[in-house]
Amino acid sequence: MNTIAFDIDADGIAILTIDVPGQSMNVIGPDFLADLDAAITRIASEEGIKGAVIASGKDSGFMAGMDLKFFGAMLAKAGDAPAPAALYDDLFVLNALFRRLESSGKPIACAIEGTCVGGGFELALACHRRFVGDSPRTQMGLPEILIGLFPGGGGSQRLPRIMGVQAALMYMLQGKLFRPAEAAMLKVVDAVVPQGTAVQAARDWVQANPTAGTQPWDVKGFKVPGGAGGFNPAFVQTMAGALAMTLKQTQRNMHAPIALLSAVYEGITLPMDRAIQIESKYFAKVAADRQASNMIRTLFVNKQAAERGARRPKGEAKAPTKKLAMLGAGMMGAGIATVAAQAGIEVVLFDRDLAYAQKGKAHVEEVLKKRLGKGMTPEKLEQTLARVTPTTDYADLAGADFVIEAVFEDVTIKADVTKQVEAVLGADTIFGSNTSTLPITKLAQAWTKPENFIGVHFFSPVEKMPLVEIILGEKTGPAAIAKALDFVSQIKKTPIVVHDSRGFYTSRSFGTYVQEGAELVGEGVNPALIENAGKQLGMPTGPLAVSDEVSIELGWKIMSAAKKELGDAYVPQESDEIMVQMVEAGRLGRKNGKGWYDYPESGKKHLSPVLGEMFPRAAQQPDVEAVKERLLYRQLIECARCFEEGVLETPEDGDIGAIFGWGFAPYTGGPFSHMDTVGIAHVVAVLDRLAAEHGPRFAPTAQLREMAASGATFYHPAPAKAAA
Structure with a gap:
């Protein structure tokens, strides 16, 4: 075995020590899957093995989730637009292995020291007992939702059966992690022991419980804590509330949370063998969607690469600040x-x-x-x-x-x-x-x-x-x-x-979101419609609210300084005059208690009624989709200009900067991922229409037109021309 050391002690207890070579943290890849398969076969078939303890050989922690390079290769093998059915069999392999582990007939205990998340935590949930070393650095949980996925190794089925549906959903839908004491209180782990002693504690339990090789949910008469099923009022109320809250939080933009709710709802009352099939069905559907691959690429793979020095000049000696x-x-x-x-x-x-x-x-x-x-x-x-x-x-x-x-x-x-x-x-x-x-x-x-x-x-x-x-x-x-x-x-x-x-990249591109919001107000569009459109787009808040937070006066000062500095080269925006009007009216933003919103000393902020007097409401209002389109494409074109001008060298920096800098809709994977996904030709066509309707600020760049003509995308060059 390359990834698991398999040792049997004098008492017949197998100690499986996971140590994936070439990785700072244990991850799930093809070699690990093969080794775990072989290990489970030995545990189940050899009479001399009384039970097993699974532990980590790395100081970094127990185990993270799936190796996302392996996951990406799996998606690539299924094609550019894979059907869920084409992915199901490959994705179910992990679920089937964990099911074999927990039904091997032998007691299996898990010794957790350090980080244990994603697929690593799902492995722990498939064990019959979990012992965790007490360390402030230890975190456990299922954070997959944060990168566009949901637990696909049985986590969506086992965690609710351990801690109850309502509590499990709260953690899974937020990607929230457990600290040791918290996990013990919620019965997610069975014991918190002094740091460094988890393996011994797990071994002692296996030795003392040779017949404890059955999960609670495989015992006849098992009931989910707190209840489950369509005839249980508490369960129905939980699921209805969870759906409503999820739709509100995600503005219907995220696919994984809804798939997670579906998997839990359908699977929770079924036998585990059927429940994990339900989970894998929904997991394959989510994995097949470009949303997940875009989010994984930006929020995990490229983010980690940036943090590990992807843009650091080669040959320069390390220079830490003292x-x-x-x-x-x-x-x-x-x-x-x-x-x-x-x-x-x-x-x-x-x-x-x-x-x-x-x-x-x-x-x-x-x-x-x-x-x-x-x-x-x-x-x-x-x-x-x-x-x-x-x-x-x-x-x-x-x-x-x-x-x-x-x-x-x-x-x-x-x-x-x-x-x-x-x-x-x-x-x-x-x-x-x-x-x-x-x-x-x-x-x-x-x-x-x-x-x-x-x-x-x-x-x-x-x-x-x-x-x-x-x-x-x-x-x-x-x-x-x-x-x-x-x-x-x-x-x-x-x-x-x-x-x-x-304005560099982030301030310059983010500013267009605020500017377009102001220009919509100037055209007489209802401010509430603008704000709701921004949030429905997936932005953290509406353009007017965020303008108040950063200060309308600051935007006016930046605009004034640019005018002074650039002189005749300055390109005026329609929002400039609107900012002037707001500043002259003393409406500077939250800092002085009045901007687009009013901020009463008692009570919540609210859109100011004086806006209707300053900017008379148009008789004909656009629909929300039209407003969302303008707010989105005004940002997209500015990002594209930054790329054409060389302000950005890579789309990776552009996507990371947009999501983590100004909160650009995370479900897209970033502006460049989004443009690639919808198609550059489509982006150009929409921009041409918006430019004709609203002015040259929406005009496509020459580079975008060239990309549309050649079939190129930001993440992939134009396809090579066939030989004559």
Whole structure:
């Protein structure tokens, strides 16, 4: 066996130690499936084997899910648009193996130390007992829904039979993970034991229970905790409520949650052999859909590749940050200081006023206190906080090996700070600017060695937002890129790398969603219709609400600065005048309590009635699909322009940046995945129609037209022309 060490001790207990070669975490691939098949045959057939313990040989944890490269190959084998029936047999293999394991007639215990998720957790659920080592790092659960799938190795059938339908659905529909104590309370695991002793505890149970080789659901008279079936009022109420909540949360865009509900509803009262067939039927249907493959590619495969340094320059030595000079202690600077200190980096938190710098450190403390009991101890809190030193003295920055600047968005102010820092640290230090819109090439002029100047764009709140946009100026060199990416890796964020442009990629493309919302209001479209269309599209919130959150005034300032900077080259948007009207009316957004919405001191925010006076309502309103189309395609064309202009080098960065940067509809896999899926020719046709109806902002790029003509997509080049 290549992936499982099979040992039998003196008491006849088989110890199966999973250690998939060449993988940092155990995953399910073809070799593992073959080895598990052989192991189950031995356990069931050899009289000398009294039972078995399944454990991991890796320090990283017990096991993750399926090797997604193997899963992708399975989909590819079934064809470009595979039918569910073509996938069913291959996908059912895992379910059949786990069923053979639990019905082998011998007691099987699982010893979980560290991460145990996806298919790994489904393997654990198929064992007769689960013992878990007590560690704050240990997480268990079924997070498949987060990448467009649902549990397909029996998880949708076993978890509800263990903890009840309502509780199981809550965890599976959210992709929520269990900590050890929580799992024990919910009876998902049978015992939490001291870290490092799970194998011994599992072995002791097998030795003491030689006849315990039957699952509860295989015993006559078994009842699902809390009840199940069409005649059980609690079950019917749970399923009806779950469906309504799921449709509301997903806006009917996600396929996997509905398939999961169907699998549970149909399978929960059937014998397990039939129930897992039901599950695999629905799993094959979801897997055959492009939605799942797009989500897996962006949210898992490409995200992991980015985090492992896919865009890091080859040949550059590792350059971890030891001491960070954090310039600016506002919300953004304090957030960066927090994640850096948590990563073990010493931080000098600089601001022009000591009270501001100290306030920034207080923010760090506030964030850390919220994590007490969630992996944070009082001792660790003090150690982390001690790494942050507030100051107003540039001299205190001495010894810093990386600089991040997050001062006021003004070229002159940033240039002054940049020069002051260079006087202390020298131009050989890598300098990163956390600007969201100002061109990096221009800002780099204040640093003597522009090759050591780079953009490092964080998103607010830094502690929660996973993305960092790395921006290359015209002269940014490989050492600066490597340093920035190594820092992002240290703080466990996801990077994308883009080239310089006003607004770069994320701010520029996200801004079009807000702009189109404003232009729709200006045309007299009902603001409530606009907001609902945005949410139905799959965006986290409507364009008007998000405009209020980031501040209408900020958008107006960015627009004014661009006008001033570009002069005659500035291309005015119809939304410009609408922003001017809002600012002149004192409606700046949430920050001053009135924008598109009103924010009363008591009560919920609501769309302001004054909007009807400022922007009279059109007699004829568009339907919601037309509004959704405009909001979507205005973003798509800007993303395509960024690709044509070279702001983006890869569609991977474009998709990751869109979903994790501004919340672009995750079910699509990102704007470039979506354009590939619906077809570039279709995208061009829709854009041509929208441009004719609403103006040149929707006009397709020349590159899109060429791709439509050649059959090329963003992820695949044009097919080769046949020889004459």
